[in-house]
Amino acid sequence: MTSAQTSPIAFLKGHGTENDFVIVPDPDNGIDLPAAVVARLCDRRAGIGGDGVLHVVRSAAHPEARAMADEAEWFMDYRNADGSVAEMCGNGVRVFARYLEHAGLITAGEVAVATRGGVKRVHLDKDGSVTVSMGRALLPEAGVTVTVGDRSWPARNVNMGNPHAVAFVDSLDHAGDLHAEPPYSPAEVYPDGVNIEFVVDRGPRHVAMRVHERGAAETRSCGTGACAVAVATARRDGADPAETGAPVTYTVDVLGGTLLITEHPDGAVEMTGPAVIVAEGTVDPDWLVGGTAGNVTATA
Numbered sequence: 001m002t003s004a005q006t007s008p009i010a011f012l013k014g015h016g017t018e019n020d021f022v023i024v025p026d027p028d029n030g031i032d033l034p035a036a037v038v039a040r041l042c043d044r045r046a047g048i049g050g051d052g053v054l055h056v057v058r059s060a061a062h063p064e065a066r067a068m069a070d071e072a073e074w075f076m077d078y079r080n081a082d083g084s085v086a087e088m089c090g091n092g093v094r095v096f097a098r099y100l101e102h103a104g105l106i107t108a109g110e111v112a113v114a115t116r117g118g119v120k121r122v123h124l125d126k127d128g129s130v131t132v133s134m135g136r137a138l139l140p141e142a143g144v145t146v147t148v149g150d151r152s153w154p155a156r157n158v159n160m161g162n163p164h165a166v167a168f169v170d171s172l173d174h175a176g177d178l179h180a181e182p183p184y185s186p187a188e189v190y191p192d193g194v195n196i197e198f199v200v201d202r203g204p205r206h207v208a209m210r211v212h213e214r215g216a217a218e219t220r221s222c223g224t225g226a227c228a229v230a231v232a233t234a235r236r237d238g239a240d241p242a243e244t245g246a247p248v249t250y251t252v253d254v255l256g257g258t259l260l261i262t263e264h265p266d267g268a269v270e271m272t273g274p275a276v277i278v279a280e281g282t283v284d285p286d287w288l289v290g291g292t293a294g295n296v297t298a299t300a
């Protein structure tokens with residue numbers, strides 16, 4: 001927050017498969033969001049509550065997005081619940097597009113959104129779901145081991161713009177309490193930390209996962225994580241669309257719903273899932289910087 005911010009700050013609350021976000025519209029990039037402010041917004045007891053913040057800024061007004069402004073008018077400045085910055089958020093970008101539609105900032109059902117992981121094209125489907133082109137998955141060779149309690153699993157390293165480690169387990173219960181980050185090694189593989197997915201099979205091209213998100217602990221869904229899981233599972237199953245020329249689709253169940261992930265022969269990964277706005281209101285800027293008088297107004 002800058003000291004000049006005295007009037008109430010507008011926010012909305014939205015989620016995609018229960019990965020939930022506080023949306024802060026700020027077209028001119030006038031709101032400063034240090035980590036402590038983001039953490040206060042995302043606090044589920046003393047704040048509004050969320051797995052992260054979607055700071056909605058015009059690309060031309062943000063130094064990290066200016067170069068993408070010709071391609072994408074809006075920049076998703078994504079912050080994890082602990083205030084850390086992330087490159088990309090798959091559920092977040094769908095909710096971001098839903099917000100732009102809700103606010104009347106886009107009229108067509110298509111929008112390009114700038115992210116730190118590049119420009120993502122988002123399509124608002126007629127059935128209420130949202131589809132996003134997530135780009136290609138990178139599968140660095142470096143292997144990793146993830147440990148929970150006395151169990152360890154080899155994990156597949158997948159980069160979806162942000163880092164993931166995907167471990168196939170016998171039961172999602174074996175992942176235990178994911179609020180603490182599961183230890184992994186070697187640490188050098190992920191110098192900036194990692195999101196860790198635990199996966200079980202549910203049927204042909206159908207899996208279920210739990211996730212520990214970097215900067216947010218266990219969440220009920222992770223869109224980039226579901227994409228990483230689908231690609232890692234395809235490779236485990238010997239399916240590579242680049243070789244067969246046929247797209248491969250996986251159904252990925254998360255704790256908060258279901259996502260459909262398709263990998264195309266050119267490597268592009270596409271994700272479809274829900275995105276909803278559930279409430280909106282205002283918050284007093286003094287409270288955000290530590291004041292006790294909350295003065296939050298909201299409608300759901």
Ligand SMILES: N[C@@H](CCC[C@H](N)C(=O)O)C(=O)O
Nearest residue numbers: 086089090091162222223224
């Ligand atoms: N929930 C997101 C991922 C958010 C960022 C992640 N925690 C990171 O730090 O990389 C998603 O839906 O992809």
